[in-house]
Amino acid sequence: MVDITFGAGAAQISDPFPPGITTLNYAYEGCPNDGDYTITNKMDFCYTNDWHKLVKDHTGDPGGRFMVINADYQPSTFFRQQIDGLCGGTTYEFASWVMNLVTLTERNPDITFSLEKPDGTVLQSFNTGEIMPTATPTWKQYPFYFTMPQGITSVVIRMSNNGLGGQGNDLALDDITFRPAGPGIDVSFKDQPGKEITVCQPASDKVTLVAKTDNCILTNNISFQWQQSIDGGTTWVNVSGATQSTRALSLLGVGTYLYRTLVAGDNNTEIVSCRVISDVLTVHVVPATVSSVSIVSSTTTTCQNTPVTFTATPVNPGPAPVYQWQINGVNAGTNSATFSPGNLADNDKVTCILTGENTCSPPATSNSITIGVISPIKKVTVSSTANTICKNEPVTYVAAVDATTTNLTYSWQINGVSTGNTTPTFTSTSLANNNVVSCTVTATIAACSAPIGITATAPAITVQDPAVITLPVTTYTIDEGSSVKIDAAVNVPGATYSWTPATGLNRAEVLNPIALPLKTTSYTLTVTTPGGCTTISQPVTVQVIKNFIVSPNTFTPNADGVNDTWNVAGLADYPNCTVDIYGRNGRQVFHSIGYSKPWDGLADGQLLPVGTYYYVIDLKNGVKPYAGYVSLL
Incomplete structure (x- = not known):
């Protein structure tokens, strides 16, 4: 109805309002003076010490124009327009984006939005109050809502400045609008999420459109009119009889259909100035074509661990089909029209399930292909003497092979690294905790061009550290x-x-x-x-x-078999002790480390004369040596 955006473009200055819209004078060039206005996409050169520098409209468009007002010395009307063809009972919104241009002033804009009869009678008004200055250019929308009385079809909308010009009270306006304000309309499909659905022909009769409104329109007589577009929203046509909040669709042909509803009070849905329009719902109707898929293989007989390539050929798959390959009914492979498994077993059955983009066709399952696999090695198992050991304890692993040939080779690995062992058994004393031991057994047969290997793995070993x-x-x-x-x-x-x-x-x-x-x-x-x-x-x-006591202190080496040697009790407990004996003249006559052979009174093979001799016994136990006299009789 009224949507004044002031336009956009490279040209800085736009044409003025037609006569009668404003009481202000248009400034075609330079800076607007008091009582002047201009429409421009840039205002960064006027009153640079006092005004904000504007280089774009409130939407952020650098080419978007806006209205700049240098207030008159007296309160004035800077926008007035009469609107006809209105509907009683309908709520309208009168709004504009406003900015206080002056950065610091004692006079700030104060705007009144009013709706009047053509004769000047004020029906309702709204005052913004004083619009305070901001540190940076700041746009703010001021909306005013008004419910049209019954019997009134024309109003004058007016925006007036209540303050005086001269210093301050300068402002910018953008997007002045007057339009029906509601109600808010939420449209959806019954029992189906989203605003866009795809249905299969001829099941489109199961689609129901639903509209829910809020309480913006103050009337007890809300009217609906559903519309349809088949050209992408360029042309809209009323759906005959679709005047309720819900609408079940009739059978539709293949194609894309857009739906919306018009809402107004008192059956005014055909009056543009009295209605609101909902968002759009989209229905895609697709043919109920049936998809199918068949597969072929590069061979039906292969050697163990040798890949076989399967290729799927779809019928009616749509632009982005999904392929799910299966081996014996278990999902395998990726979303691709080809599948090359390398680990098939004898008599494995391969199939493919095709899910096309056409939601009207159920997933299609292909034919089944059975593959014969030449397997000289049926099974390999690896056992160990222990699964839990102490550090550096030996563990022996044994590879048991079920094969149809004896032409086998073995390769043992620890954590995938070769050990160099090529026998059926493997023993290690250096395993670490959680090491994994595996064995690859390889067979060579004439029927297969390459050796065939199977790797078996023992459970991870647990290695415990001993105590310190x-x-x-x-x-x-x-x-x-x-x-x-x-x-x-x-x-x-x-x-x-x-x-x-x-x-x-x-x-x-x-x-x-x-x-x-x-x-x-x-x-x-x-x-x-x-x-x-x-x-x-x-x-x-x-x-x-021990409590060591030297006893006795006499002996008689006369060869009578009684007391012939100097026997010192307890020296046997000190094998490292030293025993030294000296004569009266200080000459050493006896020395022994340990005392396994007691002194017999001899020195250099000769019996010493009767007399008193001096001894020193060192037990070598950290105790002070023992010293004293022994008499030879």
Whole structure:
């Protein structure tokens, strides 16, 4: 009805309003003065210290024009237009986009939107209030809604500036509109989502159009008129009798149909100024053609692991068909008209399912092709002596082969890397946790040009780390009759312990036993993890220092068989001790490491004379050497 966008174009200045539209004067060039207006696509050169610089309209179009108003010294009307052919009971929207041009001023625009009878009687008005300045150019729409009284068909719409010009009160306008304001219309298909559907001929009679309106129109008599277009929306024709909010479609031919509904009050759907128009619904009617598909193969007999190529030939597939290949009824391959599996088994059956773009045709299944596969190797399995081991524990794998030939070769891999082993068994002591051992068995037969190989894989191995034993001290020294706690630590919770020998320990099955040996003893600790991995520690020695007493201090080496040697009790416990004996003149007459052969009173093979001799005994246990006198009688 009224849609003044001020146009767009490369030319900066547009033509003025016709006479009677505004009381302002048109500025054809330069900057508009007080009481002037211009229509332009750029205003970046006037009053640059006071006005915003505008280079595009409110839509962002750099060529879009807008109206620039330098306010008159007195309140004025800058837009007025009479509109005829209106309908009573219909709600209309009177709106415009407005910008305060002045960046900082004491006078701001204050606009009144009014609707009047042609005789000047005001029916209703709306005041924007003071439009405050903004730091950057800012457009804002001010809409005004009005329900036309019954019996009135013509109104005058007016936009007036309530402020004074001279300094400030300058503004820009864009897109002045006056149009029916409602109701809001939501159109859809009954029981079908979306605004566009495809149906099959002749099932189009199952399509129902549905329109729902809000309460914008203040009348109890809302009217509908459905329209149809068969030329893409260029021409619209009323659907006969389609005057309700729902419409079931009759049988349609193949093609594309657009539908919309007109909504107005009091049966005014044929009056352009009194109605609103819904969005468009699209119905595609397609023929109910039937799709089919057939397949052929490059061969029906192949060698094991040798690809066979299958090719599908569709009938009525549409522009973007979908192919789903199947082996024995299980989906395989990709969406392609060809399929080349390389792992077929003997008597496998291959088919293809075609789903065309034509939704009126159900998916089509092809013929089935059975493939014969020459398989010298029927099956390969790999077994192991254990699936869970301790680190560095040996594991042996065995490849069992069901084959029709003995001309076989073997290749073992760890995590896909060759080990170099080419025998039916493979043993390793260096597997890591989660290593995967596999074996590829290859057969060579005359019927197949290339060797045929099958790879079998054992379950991933679980490798447990043994316990780590920490011994802060490996040698303890105690006095005879004393005890000591053996200090040890293990990094695995829940382990079991065993000290050997158990002699002299309060408990052999604990980590830190108390040791009270009668003589120097070396102990070792065996730790067993919950997974059964064992670790043996280095020896821990508890050295016992006995209460050493040199006795006797006399002997008689006269060969009577009684007391012929100097026997010192306890030296047998000190195999590294030294015994030295000196004469009165300081000459060494005896020296021994260990005391396995007691002194018999001889020196250099000669019996020494009766007398007193000086001895020094060093037990080599960190204790001060023992010294004293022994008498030879």
